Amino acid sequence: MSTLLHVDSSVRALSNANPDHNSISKNIALRFIETWKQHRPKDEYIYRDVGVNPPDFITQDWIGAVFTPDEKRTSGQNEILALSDKLIDEVSAADVIVISSPMYNYGMPAQLKAWFDQIVRINKTFDFDLSRGDFPVQPILSGKTLITVTSCGEFGFEKGGVREGSGHLAPHLRALSKILGADTMYEIASEYQEFGDARHRMSVASAKDRAECLASELSISTRDSSLKSEGVGSDLGITP
Numbered sequence: 001m002s003t004l005l006h007v008d009s010s011v012r013a014l015s016n017a018n019p020d021h022n023s024i025s026k027n028i029a030l031r032f033i034e035t036w037k038q039h040r041p042k043d044e045y046i047y048r049d050v051g052v053n054p055p056d057f058i059t060q061d062w063i064g065a066v067f068t069p070d071e072k073r074t075s076g077q078n079e080i081l082a083l084s085d086k087l088i089d090e091v092s093a094a095d096v097i098v099i100s101s102p103m104y105n106y107g108m109p110a111q112l113k114a115w116f117d118q119i120v121r122i123n124k125t126f127d128f129d130l131s132r133g134d135f136p137v138q139p140i141l142s143g144k145t146l147i148t149v150t151s152c153g154e155f156g157f158e159k160g161g162v163r164e165g166s167g168h169l170a171p172h173l174r175a176l177s178k179i180l181g182a183d184t185m186y187e188i189a190s191e192y193q194e195f196g197d198a199r200h201r202m203s204v205a206s207a208k209d210r211a212e213c214l215a216s217e218l219s220i221s222t223r224d225s226s227l228k229s230e231g232v233g234s235d236l237g238i239t240p
């Protein structure tokens with residue numbers, strides 16, 4: 001049995017009275033999840049909708065608690081870190097992580113950033129050692145597969161695209177994938193939502209197809225708890 005962690009982050013719902021208002025990123029991610037569950041109904045499944053239920057922002061007291069050794073923490077500090085502990089436990093337990101995200105103002109939603117801020121934590125998900133020279137930060141987790149699903153209104157944020165350099169969503173997710181312990185990463189992207197034209201329809205359809213194909217492929221190639229030791233190949237070649 002493997003564990004699948006699914007994090008959605010659009011503030012829009014999956015399904016609305018007016019379907020034009022449905023979250024595209026959530027619907028594409030759902031295609032992946034439903035396909036996965038068909039192949040692997042016994043897997044553990046953890047779901048968070050941080051768009052609708054955002055994690056707290058971190059605070060000065062949160063940082064103080066993080067940098068206080070475990071045995072010296074007050075009960076108040078343990079309480080401040082309870083959500084972070086829970087979210088990190090969910091990431092640690094996961095073999096496969098699916099994160100869906102809209103592009104808001106050229107980056108990720110503040111709600112998803114708040115989730116990452118709770119998870120990126122010294123001695124829990126990364127350690128820091130100046131003896132490593134210019135790269136003192138090293139991820140602690142490893143062996144996970146990450147699938148990101150993004151949706152944007154414009155297009156051409158990729159390398160060589162007409163908006164190259166303006167899109168910070170995919171590069172930010174790639175950088176943070178390392179802290180999540182992902183050494184295999186796949187990206188599914190939908191574009192053109194603001195144009196509402198044939199390009200948009202094709203983009204969504206092809207993203208949904210890709211989500212379904214990838215879920216079938218990965219769910220079949222994933223033997224019970226095997227991802228951590230074997231990996232399943234990557235189309236980005238990202239290694240922490």
Ligand SMILES: Cc1cc2nc3c(=O)[nH]c(=O)nc-3n(C[C@H](O)[C@H](O)[C@H](O)COP(=O)(O)O)c2cc1C
Nearest residue numbers: 010023024025102103104105106151152153154193
């Ligand atoms: C607050 C807000 C900011 C947005 N900013 C951008 C942007 O900077 N670039 C872009 O291409 N699309 C932008 N969009 C369009 C969304 O990325 C697009 O509607 C996407 O489909 C939203 O994801 P969802 O359908 O999963 O909710 C923005 C939309 C909203 C609501």
